[in-house]
Amino acid sequence: MSWENFSEKADITKIIRSILDSYPAGSGILRELLQNSDDAKATTQTFILDLRTHPNKKVVDPDLRGSQGAALVAINDTYFSADDWVAISNLHSSSKTADESKIGKFGIGVRACYHVTDNPHFLSNDTLVIFDPHHRFSDGRSGGIKSTLGARERTKWADQLSAFSQSLAPTADGRYPGTVVRLPLRTKEQAPSSTIKPEAVEPEAILSLFRDFVERELSEVMLFLKHVRSITLKTIHPDGREEIFGTAEIKDMDAFALERRQFARTTGARQESFRCTIEVNVGGEVTAQTWRVLHRVSSTEETAKVVRDLVGYDASAKLAHDKLFSHVAVALPVDPIPEDVFNGRLFTLLPLPIHTGFPLHMHAILALTQDRQSLRNIEETGADKQSRERLLVSWNRAIFDKFLPDAWRVLLSILVANKELPDIWSAWPSTPSDKTKYWGDIVTHLLARVIEFNLAVFPTHGNKDKHVPLTDALIASTQSPELLKVLSHVGVTLVKPPVYIFRQLSSRNDMKTRVLHPSRLRAPLQSRISDIEAASEKDKDIVLRYLVTSPGTLDNALDLPLLPSLHGPRVALSRSAQFCLVDSVEGDVFGGSDCNGHLIPLHRLESNVEKVLTESTMSNMKRFNVSNVQKYLEWSAFGKFYPGQDEVGGDEASMQVQWLGKFWPFVGQWSPKNRKRLGVLITHFHLLPTMQETLRKLDKGVFRPIVGSEGSASVEIMAAWSALGVRFLHSDAPAAIIRDFHESAILSPTSISVLLQYVDPNSIALLEEAPASSIRDHIVSILRQSSSHPPLPHRAKEIFLQLPIFPIRIPVLQHTRGKKKVFSQTVFGPATGRLEFLRVDEGYPVPVLEDGAAFFDLTDNSSVHP
Structure with a gap:
């Protein structure tokens, strides 16, 4: 059997290039370097555009002679650890994967440096590393070198190390107190042969990168970092002259605040809050912004439960593998308050190019796309219910639906307790609902948490310095400002949220009873009776109008001293007392007695309030009518006169003459139907005032005044007849109205027969000559006006003949x-x-x-x- 080793091989430059495709160029390079510095617990960060050209003879490798020109340099004040050296040498790997105190993925993010260079240089303590991804270095150095710098190396590579001058100066023992990342800019000569990125990088591009960083991020980039407290950007010109481009520094932070800033996760829930002032100097113009920063993390158990509820299984191990834990931090500008609309941004310690519209910046351990430019697509969850994609999307949902609202509600409480904002509503999210964004329902979730904890973070209307929980207030919306001002003035606790928050509150079943409505206002007003009584008449009218007109019922005004009374202070509506609605004339005529209950003057009510009162079905609320007239007469002096007398006199009677001068015109304005009904009820009262200041019963009659030829009253003639007991209507009483009301009440003085019927026989003997003469003249005048006169009745004739x-x-x-x-x-x-x-x-x-x-x-x- 024969075999040979046959394995996959990788082109390092192509791997780096694929990484660069996921890490866009621009100020993101600075963010990656800054993040790595913070993970290394550095406190200072300096970025330099070094435009000098350094000697290139004594360099590590001849291939580096073209890298001694312009470079982007990043310096911090801490050392690389052994793990960090390993991390940057391993592509697609990171020493920080298992270290939750570090958010950066050192070894991957640092590859963003290849956007500007082909040979990144690293100098830390006594170690120098230079990468050679193209493998162009001499034998033994291909791919890069790592060297511990002793005296021999420092001499041998003196030109190489000179490129680090004005960055970090070595100590006496040759060590460099910090870390320098030097990125020689890819030159036009190097670009064509680069398989990483065949594009030259001009110094102007770095200057543009600096400008963008200063303009967009310098003032905020340190908000959520744990250690870095100072950032400087500068240029070293070819002649060695340094020019500061911009600086940012965290100011006035004591040791306790610095410790809280280094927020670390524990297994339990934890939160820390502090103020952070960042001072920025750009071109000599110094600005400062103070932020309220809050860090919060939920317990391991709670985090696991939240995610389990979303994905349906215990994903704790997977969360740990991806370094996902519920650390959320928020930073809100508090001094000065931004004048323009603030557009919050997402951070993962450092800012992401994702704006939320929040009034604050937010940090969280978010599940991002590979290029770290976006959140995972909310719709792409994969078919497998336990897929990594589904978990990561669910994690982001957990951040925005649970962990962020929890942090935000704590922030609101802190802001209120410290009185850091003139208007706490400015700290609420105003983002409209948008299901395409993870934070589309942030208002709903935040409200739910605030209400659940019954937090006193809602400013009261009329006193923004006082904050209450919603259980202690009514929620106002579109009511008129004058109403809300009055209600606040009399002590009703109101909260008037922005419209979008009100809509959310009013849609909640547990808040519907807290929404301001006339039916819910009675109880709080009943506890503020003294304040209502002390309010102005106008303010009372405003409250009364709101209570009774919106629903069109008087129930909401019960037991509240809001009804105008004809005389005296306002009265409280009740179901037991009697209330009589009177117009201005009725009030003027019958307002002298409370026999008809509380007289409510309609002319002092607004028209819509009057309508509700007059149309009320309350049995004890009536419009003034004929029975009220009868009752008034019975309870007044008229009811006290002896009913057996046709005529009454004396001071009591005389005092009523003027009142009758108002009473009869009032009767005259009533309809014939009402006058007829009234006539049946009051004919036995002494309602006819005479010229003698006496009163006669309505059914006994009184004579119309005698008018002379010139149209004026014949005072002497009427006085003469009066001496005989004949009574003439008082000049203030309207004869025509009284006659229309009761025809027999007004007698004609041109009827001798009728006149004689009312003569007192006993008074004839006392009649003096002058009055007798006037009576004779009057009778002669009557006789001459007609040629025929009916015969006098027997008694009238007897009286007539007795007249002198x-x-x-x-x-x-x-x-x-x-x-x-x-x-x-x-x-x-x-x-x-x-x-x-x-x-x-x-x-x-x-x-x-x-x-x-x-x-x-x-x-x-x-x-x-x-």
């Missing part, structure tokens, strides 16, 4: 100078007894008649005839 208004001729005996003269004269008196009618001059004497007879003088045509 008739011309009676009486004999007169006059003694003048001893002579007697007999003649007659006419006087006015009653026409009682037997009458003899005569028409002679007064010069003629008349005899004295016996038996009470008298002569009735017909001489004057203006006289009254019986």
Whole structure:
């Protein structure tokens, strides 16, 4: 039997090239070098564009003579470990795979250096390594060299080492206190023969890379690093002159904060938070930004459970293999607050080219694509339920659905406790729901965690310095600003989230009862009665309107002192007290008594509130009606007058005259139907005011005022009749309205018969001459207005004849100078007894008649005839 060794062979340059295809050029090169420095626990990082040309005689290999020109140099202040040297020599391998304290994959990411060079140089402590992937070095060195630098080597390769000058100076014993990665830029002469990347790299490309790094990343790149605290970018010009391109430094961080920054995973849940101020100097312009940084990791058990719930099996071993653990960190700018819209970015310690729209940056151990430029495709999970693809997608889901919301809710609590933001809402995600992104439901998940822990992170409306849990507040939305201001002023705890958060809250079953609604406002208002009473009238109107108009019911306003009262402070609506709705006229007329319960003035209510009250079905809430008029009269002075008297006087009666001047116009505005109903109820009340300031019963009547020929009231005539007990309507009372209301209540003063019916016989004897004359003139005027008059009823006729208004001729005996003269004269008196009618001059004497007879003088045509 014969055999020979027959194995696969690999072209190193092609492998490197395939790696480069997954690691894009650009500032990512700087990130890879920086990440490796941080993993090595370096505290400083310097990037140099070295434009000098160094001697090329004493070099490690003649093939390197073309690599002594311009180079990109990266320096840190720590050493390569033995494992690190092994890692960079193994393609597609990393010494950090099992080390969860290091996120970089040293040995793979470092291959990004080949974007700019064919021969990367590494100098650390006393060791020099130079790779030769094209295998062009002399025999024994093909593929690269690693050398411990003793005095002999430093002399032999003096020119080679001179390229590291102004980077790290060796100590007295020849060791280099740190690590230098020198990447000679691929020249135009080298590019055609390179099978890694046949493209020359000009110094301008590195300058562009520096500019991009400074503009986009320098101020933020150290946020989630554990150790690096200072970064410098500079240029060394051909003449050796150094020019600082930009610097960034973490400032004012004490030992305790530095320790928390070096956040390390344990098996249990853990979190650390600190402030981090990064000062950046670019071209002499210094800016500083302070961040609130939070690191959090869930316990191993919780992490395993979360993933198991997603994938359906215990994936702990697979997670460990891929260095996936639930470390999430967030960094929010707090001083100064960004003026422009902040567009958060994803980090895996260092920034990724993935923006989230978050108001913060986020670090997590994410499952990325091979080029580290994107997250794993959310849709590509593979057919096998236990496939690695499905696990990695599920891991990313776990980060954004569980671990990030947990970190974020802790951050909110810290921000509130430290009062680091003027508006905590600015720290919430505002990303719209997007199922194509892992973080598309971040608002939903964050709200769920905040609510689950009942965190007091919600600013109250009107006082953003006070934060409460949602269980202590009502959630406002589109209500008017003036309403929310008033409710806050009277002590109702309100939270008014942004619209997109409100939509999420209102869709949750456990939050629907917390959404501000009139039906949910009554209880908190009942605990703030004194504040309501102290509020302005306008504010009370605003609250009342909201409570009763939105649902169109009064139930929400029960027991709250919000209803305007006609007199005095506002009253609380209840189901036991009586409430009577009055317009302005009704309130003016009947507001002097509370017999009808609380009088609610409609004119002081807004129209929509008035509508709700007037249409209310509450049995104790009624519109003012005829029964209320009756009740008022019964409870007022009118109900106290003796019902057996047709007319009442005195101070109490006199005081009601003015009120009746308002009452009757009010009655006049009512409909005929209401007036008819009212008439049945109030005819027995003394509602007719007279000129004598007395009151007569409505069903007993009163005379319309007598109007003279000039249209003015005949005061003397009415006074004369009044002396006989005849009553005339007070001038303030509207006769027409009263007559329309009760026709017999207003009597005509042109009817002698009716006038005489109301004469008090006992007052006739007391009638003086002047009033009698006025009565006679009035009667004569009535008689002349018509040629026919109905006969007087018997009683009226008797009263009429008793009036001292008739011309009676009486004999007169006059003694003048001893002579007697007999003649007659006419006087006015009653026409009682037997009458003899005569028409002679007064010069003629008349005899004295016996038996009470008298002569009735017909001489004057203006006289009254019986």
